[in-house]
Amino acid sequence: MASCWGLPELLCEFPSLSNGTLRGMRKSIDTGFRDLVRTYSDAIDAATAPLQIFLNTLEDIFTEAPWVVILLLLLAIVWAGSRKWQTMVGTTIAMGLIGVFGLWEDTMITLAMVTVATLVAILIGLPLGILMARSDRFQAFLTPVLDVMQTLPSFVYLIPVVVIFGIGKVPGLIAVVIYAVPPMIRLTNLGIRLVDREVIEAADAFGANPRQKLWGVQLPLSLPTIMTGVNQTIMMSLSMVVVASMVGVGGLGKNVLQAITNQYFTVGFLNGFALVAIAIIFDRTSQAFGKRLQKHQGVGHD
């Protein structure tokens, strides 16, 4: 009980709604929401089915293929992105250690999850970012939405996700995408808006239509920034897979979660480091790729 310093009650205790009203409100919102979801459950299932199939297929391929094939594929991707032998060596050592400690299969599950999440995030984020760059009004609308998405504790939006989609991989995937898509949208928007105004004017002066401007000037010139967005999206989805394991996503995240509940110090760290290793591999690869995209800005005299 506050001491009130002689102030009247109203200015001392914050006048909150009564417990009964709050309880009634919570109940009606929760049941209303649940009923709504129940009514449309078939439609929701149908809508998420392609994601489910995509995710399962990729997971099957990753886990069932011989490890050599996966390692070579990964190295090929790393080479295509970074063109650096150091990154190749690092990748080989990291993946080797993951295999030695018996985490290969869990890593593959996580990898499949992150791959799908990143692709979905790009698919959603790129067009939204482009729209946001084109319309100040849309930017004004979307910015607070993105702010909420980025600051709302991820556990909070896991609740409606679970209510709507249930427990499983797809709800986990959706939670990861919600968490990982804002940087993609923001950096696409930023990249396009930062394109030199004079170059845009030149494109206009030569009669470029909006489509030619977007594909011929704005996107190519903002690609380095967009790649930073992709990089951020990968990093954020990797960190989110641990939280997403609470709603039934397997892989390294699940092991970490189990380690937390059971206080398995070693298991926790091994799985944690495996996540870090993947994160570093993808980070270095995508960053090096982003840098190579800027080769035209290379050294010269001015």
Place this chain on the structure above:
Amino acid sequence: MTETTDIARSGIQIRNLYKIFGPHPERYIDAVKKGMTKEELNDRHNHVLGLQNISLDLEPGQISVIMGLSGSGKSTLIRHINGLIAPTAGEILYEGQDVVSMSAEQLREFRRTKTAMVFQKFALLPHRTVLENTCYGLDIRGVPRTESEPIARKWIDRVGLSGFEDNYPAQLSGGMQQRVGLARALANDADILLMDEAFSALDPLIRMDMQKVLLDLQDELHKTIIFITHDLDEALRLGDSIAILRDGALEQVGSGQDIVLRPANDYIAEFVREVNRGRVIHADRLARPMAEGETPPELRVEGRKVLELVAREMTAAGAQSAQVVDRKGTPIGVIDTAAIMAAMVTPATVSSS
């Protein structure tokens, strides 16, 4: 490139052009037309008067220079010609068509086929090579690379950049980058060439170089060139006609000689005071008719040459006077060193007309 006959070509006619910058230009246009001043519009209504009542004929096949200091509205004016900026009132006619009333699609077509632009800060596409930059206008038009590449290579060669086709703009110096800008504009094969302070960002020597490149090209191509500059020497060197803009209004329009010899007001007189008049005034302007029974001097000089060159020829020949002849060699009159000296050192005064 085929040379079009001047008779069939249309220049650009700018008629009563006004531009007001601000959120509600339409509210004030009538007041401005009735004589509200720039200051009043700015102080009381927070709108900026960019251009006021500009009427100007830009002749086909000539270099028309629009000159003014920064803030005079010259860059705004040139952007009206290809519709990058829409006026608050007025019209811009080309081949009888009003650019102002064109639809977005018509305007794009007009920009693609009739105009090309060169920018002060080059505005090259940094992710494209020199060759790809030069192809840009043709790419936009949908010309296949098999056709556009030879055209681009020709113009790259013409502006003296052979061997740099596969370089990126960032690898080139400023002068070279602007050559790419020029090649890109020329590859478009458009009748109108808009040059917005195209050489202002270049070092003086390179600027002179580029001016020569432009004059040489124009000798061949006879395009309708609109050239914006803040540099009077550049204006006098390039312009077949010069329009001087101040605070969004035209102060004087005429040839370089007209402006130097008969400035319309004190502002322009002040402007042209420091000009090297020996490089602007032509000999035929000073030639006096021969007196009755006077024997013509031995030395013959061309009337279209500037005084500096004539004086040099006369000094070399040791002559005090010379006979001025026109292009065909017909005598026009006589010029002497005293007249040349007087013309070169007398500052211009406002014409009484």
